[in-house]
Amino acid sequence: MDRASHPQLKGAALEKAPTGIAGLDEITGGGLPRGRPTLICGSAGCGKTLFGMEFLVRGATEFGEPGVFIAFEETAHELGQNVRSLGFDLEKLIAKNKIAVDYVHIERSEIAETGDFDLEGLFVRLNMAIDAVGAKRVVLDTIETLFGGFSNTLILRSELKRLFRWLKDKGVTAIITGERGDGRLTRQGIEEYVSDCVILLDHRVTEQLSTRRLRVVKYRGTTHGTNEYPFLIDENGISVLPVTSLALNHPASAERIPSGVSGLDAMLGGDGFYRGSSILISGTAGTGKTSLAAHFAHATCARGERCLYLAFEESPAQLARNMRSIGVDIEPWLKKGLLRIEASRPSLHGLEMHLARVHKQVAEFDPKVVIVDPISNLVTAGSELDTQAMLLRLIDFLKGHGITAMFVNLTSGGGSWEKTDIGVSSLIDTWILLRDIELGGERNRGLYVLKSRGMKHSNQIREFLITSKGIQLEEVYIGPEGVLTGSMRAAQEAREKAADIERRQHAERKQRELTMRRAALEAQIKALQAEFAAAEDEAKVSLAESAAREQTIESERERAAERRASTARTTAPRQTTKGKPK
Amino acid sequence: MSSKTAKSSKADKGDPEEMWDLRLYTAGQTPKSMAAIKNLKRICEQHLPGRYNIEVIDLMANPRLAKDDQIVAIPTLVRKLPDPLRRIVGDLSDEARTLVGLQLRRHQESESA
Structure with a gap:
């Protein structure tokens, strides 16, 4: 498309309008391209309308951006009822002039085409609604309904082109929903006109269970998560679960x-x-x-x-x-x-x-x-x-x-x-x-x-x-017989206990034997000592006796010598000195 | 549809003096709008002389009416009376289709058939 009107592309990063839809802003890195139309396509019942509505409601309540919802399929009253289940009070927002809803009713049987026409009526209504609430966001749901109402598709296509151009010039962030077609994103191929951002919603039933998925098919001028992200619709609105895009940055507690x-x-x-x-x-x-x-x-x-x-x-x-x-x-x-x-x-x-x-x-x-x-x-x-x-x-x-x-x-x-x-x-x-x-x-x-x-x-x-x-x-008991549990473990434990007791008894017996042997030995030692003492005594006695005997012999000898000396006094001195050291 | 047609054809037949209330929605003085006004006047003069009333509404001046009257395409001609309400989109240059759309031609066709 005309790049001259997108100065953002040349300069800083693309400005984004946060959707407020849980998880989506993480995938898209901040939201939808601000001031440009985004195409949300998907088959019937996949949540396109709710997606658009949540975008508006969040915009009005959280980001101070009023919005316009152009409904081609449901009346404002029906819409209000439908989104109440998501916890959105549409009537209140309309009353507070935060959101304007215009139901565009197209009934083919009422319309006959008689020549050249344009969709100026739609433009007038859109313009009026935008001005009435000072809208920054616009949702057109589902614009392809026009193709059911008018047979001149040539005019419709050129008018849609003009519409998207006009929305861009208005500077509103727009969501255009489209029904998924055979082999194409939308039945009428309007993805050709909306080239900035395309999000595909899918509602698959596998084995009787349904899963909704969302994928950002295209997002010009920005990086985005390319996976299919499951999303769900519950009483708090839509939440996309983009966990795979999250970094691993959990705090780790040491507690x-x-x-x-x-x-x-x-x-x-x-x-x-x-x-x-x-x-x-x-x-x-x-x-x-x-x-x-x-x-x-x-x-x-x-x-x-x-x-x-x-x-x-x-x-x-x-x-x-x-x-x-x-x-x-x-x-x-x-x-x-x-x-x-x-x-x-x-x-x-x-x-x-x-x-x-x-x-x-x-x-x-x-x-x-x-x-x-x-x-x-x-x-x-x-x-x-x-x-x-x-x-x-x-x-x-x-x-x-x-x-x-x-x-x-x-x-x-x-x-x-x-x-x-x-x-x-x-x-x-x-x-x-x-x-x-x-x-x-x-x-x-x-x-x-x-x-x-x-x-x-x-x-x-x-x-x-x-x-x-x-x-x-x-x-558990782990032994040569492997891991034992239950009663086998109990039995094994009992066996071990018995063996243990036996071992202890054996040791005690050994101890007793030892004590007895020691006692016996000690007795023996005592006996021997007594024996020795007796022998010693005996020896002492005999020694004393022999000493006495020797003395007796000595004295006997002296006496004999004396006797000899008295008999032969002249030769006697030598014999006297000899006997002196004793 | 068939019952409606029968009813309206009966009404046309039964009351040729019935007033036609037509409303033409335009947006500004565009060539398409001018052509539509011109074509409408011609057709009315030809087929409904003296018993038609045309109101031209410029949505640029009255944007609110676009919402109230469920106008999407421009120009749109709405037949308010006689019942039922009919919408014709375009500059009315295709006279045959305009007549069918206004159920002026269908009446004649059913007679000839």
Whole structure:
């Protein structure tokens, strides 16, 4: 088109008019091109009219931009009724001169064409409406109705061209809706005239469940998200869920919150989960997933925090009863309003609606913990890919709000344990796996922490016991015979105990023997010592005796010498000196 | 449609002196508008002498009437009377179609058939 009239293209970034539609402004980087027409196309019932209406209402109420709605299909009254379900009070806005609605009625049977004409009447009406409220926004819904009213399409096309040109000159941000045609965006190909921004809405029904999707087909002069984004229409209007375009910038809390099972906390480095993390509990049927989740809910409420429990399998009453049987009484929390159980069949709505419900509940209830039990059932509400995308958005959403999320996943038997059917494992921070251990004719429950980001966690398998006092975790027996659980573990433990006692007895016996031997030895030593002492005594006596004897002999000898000396005194001195040293 | 036609043809037949109330919507003094006014006057003089009333409304002067009377195309001729209301779009240069649109021709056609 004529670029001279778009100085924005040359200079700074394109100016945008925020739509106020949740999520759309993120995809488009700020809204629709200001002062230009945007084409919204899609098949019947995909939300074009509501889209246009929300654009106007938000513009009037949030951005101070009054708007004009030219309705070709519904009267102002009908429109007002239709958008009231979205929470918009159109009558009030009309009364306050914020929005003008003009219903353009075209009935072919009333019109005969008799020559050259133009659509000046429409221009006059549009102009009057714009001037009446000082409109900055215009919605033409659905302009293609004109083609049903007039047969001279040549005139219509040139008039539409003139209309879009005129809208641009007026400087209004316009939305033109168009019905989707075969192989084309619109039946009459008006996308040729609206070349700045084209948004396609789609309403697909797969396996009896509908999903609305939005795609920015074209947005001249700006970057935009090119994906198909699911969107939903509920009592708060349209919300597009552009989570895939969001950056990963969740705040990460270092705060830990207990899981409600002390054994599990111990496995998770002693303190439990991180606040705001996402936790997955997966396991086959009957492994105690819900019980574990209920413990977590119980612990959350016991701290005085609110917990939202989305139950897709059990009614609140059934859940409360079942949990009471294992010693977890959640009834008081329900009464106190700390616990909210939202039970619904997964197939009740499409995935987007489920997501929207979570959004709404979170906004209303402001929980600190959200439990989804189980996510595997959601597959029945959409395809695997859709479910994965939905869960990604859910996880992102909850993380963004600092909410700790616990997801329960039922794994079908036969497959790999370390795999979720929905493929969300990579999005999960802490993954707890519950599994059956079949052994010795028994089926027992085992628990282990498959992963837990950012904490030192146990690599041990624990036996998971559901008792009337809640969940207990026992160390399993791991020995040469493998992992033993249940009664086999008990038997093994008993055997070990017996062996232990025996070992102790054996040691005691040894000890006693030793004592006895020592005593015997000591007695022996004493006897020997006594013997020795006796011998010593004897020896001493005999020594003394011999010494005495020697003395006696000596004295005898001296006496004999004396006797000899007296007999031969002259030769005697030599013999005397010899005997002296003694 | 057929019942309406029958009714109107009966009315035309039964009351040839019935007044025709016609309203022509224009927007400014455009060639199309001028042509339409000229053509309308000619046709009325020819087919409804003395029993027609033409009101020309310029939407530039009375834009509100465009909304009130559901006018989109210009020029638009509205037959207010006799019933039922008929709308004819264009500069009325195609006289045959104008007559059909005003149900002046249909009456004659049904007689000849």
